[in-house]
Amino acid sequence: MLSGSVFAAETEGSQARQQKCKFEAQIMKTVRLNYLLFLPKDYGKNPEQKFPLILFLHGAGERGDNLESVRVHGIPKIVEEQEDFPFIAVSPQCPKASWWTDEVETLNVLLDEIVAKYAVDENRLYLTGLSMGGYGTWSMAVAYPKRFAAIAPVCGGGDPKKARVIKDIPAWVFHGAKDGTVPPERSEEMVSALKEVGADVQYTLYPDATHDSWTETYNNPRLYEWFLKHKREKE
Numbered sequence: 418m419l420s421g422s423v424f425a426a427e428t429e430g431s432q433a434r435q436q437k438c439k440f441e442a443q444i445m446k447t448v449r450l451n452y453l454l455f456l457p458k459d460y461g462k463n464p465e466q467k468f469p470l471i472l473f474l475h476g477a478g479e480r481g482d483n484l485e486s487v488r489v490h491g492i493p494k495i496v497e498e499q500e501d502f503p504f505i506a507v508s509p510q511c512p513k514a515s516w517w518t519d520e521v522e523t524l525n526v527l528l529d530e531i532v533a534k535y536a537v538d539e540n541r542l543y544l545t546g547l548s549m550g551g552y553g554t555w556s557m558a559v560a561y562p563k564r565f566a567a568i569a570p571v572c573g574g575g576d577p578k579k580a581r582v583i584k585d586i587p588a589w590v591f592h593g594a595k596d597g598t599v600p601p602e603r604s605e606e607m608v609s610a611l612k613e614v615g616a617d618v619q620y621t622l623y624p625d626a627t628h629d630s631w632t633e634t635y636n637n638p639r640l641y642e643w644f645l646k647h648k649r650e651k652e
Contacts (some may be wrong), residue, residue, distance in 0.1 A: 420488055428630065447522040455496040455628045460536065467538040467587070469645060470505040472475070472528060474517050474546025481513040489591040491547055491571075491635050504641070507531055521560045524553075528564070543644045545569040547631040548599060555607065556639035563588050567647040569640060571631045572627025574603025580610035587647050591634045593626030606649040 431489060446472045457468055473492035480567055487493050509527060517524070532539055544565045546554040551573015558568050559579045567587040573586040588611060612619040623630050624638060 426601070433584035447512075448526060448570045449484070450509045450512075450520070450523055450527055452507055452527065452533075452634065453484060453493050455502065455506035455508075456535070457503055457505065457596075458500060462517060467536045469503065469541035469543065470531070470537050471506065471543045471545060471631075471644070473506060473508045474524075474544075474550030475508065475511070476546075476548035476550055477511075477516075480511045480515070480549075482510070484510055485539075486510075491550075491631055492545070495635050505531075505535060507627055509632060511549070511553075514552075516550055518556045519599075521553070521557045524557055524566070525561055540649045541566050541645070541647075542649070543567050543647075545570070545571065546573065547571040547634075548573060548628065550602075551599070556584075558586055558588075562586060562650075566649040567644055569634070569644070570604070571634050572599050572604070575607050578605045578609035580607065580616065581614045584611060584614040584616040587613075588619075589640070589643055590618065590620045591623070591630050592621075593601060593623045593628060595627045596630065598628040 429483065446469070460468060471492055472513050475487050475491060479486045480643045486615050487508050492506050496502045496506050509524065510577065511520060528542070531537060544557060544567050545568065545627065551570040552575065554568055554570040554576025555573055558565060559575065559582050562583050562585065565586055569589045570593065571591045572593060590604050590608050592601040594601055608618055623633060626633065
């Protein structure tokens with residue numbers, strides 16, 4: 418057994434033989450998402466016209482590689498029914514083994530691609546999603562708080578401690594009072610946190626809805642009117 422003095426000496430010597438170094442590198446990676454793209458009927462008629470865009474994030478049940486399943490709920494369903502839908506709609510599909518909260522960087526790169534290729538009004542980018550997509554909506558807004566003009570999370574949840582980060586993004590939050598999959602408290606704690614920091618937030622709680630609070634939400638024309646009232650001013 419080493420004595421205390423010998424151990425201390427060896428420790429000091431060991432520390433002296435180690436150099437302080439720093440490593441920095443850029444790692445490139447390939448990201449991939451399949452998505453549905455909807456363009457308004459007037460798209461392209463006026464080369465100078467730019468259109469508002471909605472990024473829609475589906476729920477956990479639509480993950481995978483069958484893009485047709487993304488059409489079942491929310492914005493992709495609405496655009497099939499409404500010929501006069503005035504937004505560009507981008508509805509990506511989350512990989513089967515992933516969650517939207519893990520894909521926010523990829524979603525941001527996808528948005529960059531869409532903005533570069535299509536006539537998008539960058540001051541009118543809107544974000545919404547249901548269930549897993551509701552969580553993704555909160556997460557992406559926190560990650561990129563300067564990007565969106567308004568958000569509408571449906572039956573999701575986020576981190577109330579980060580409410581201040583998104584206090585300048587108008588939010589309309591939706592949930593079913595009888596939701597047994599994602600408790601309404603997940604939305605309510607975000608709404609309360611946003612109100613505490615003076616955010617522009619409103620909350621709709623459907624008294625008889627269970628987890629499906631999205632059908633009534635996305636069927637409501639007022640949601641889209643509300644989106645269009647908000648425009649982000651570039652800094």
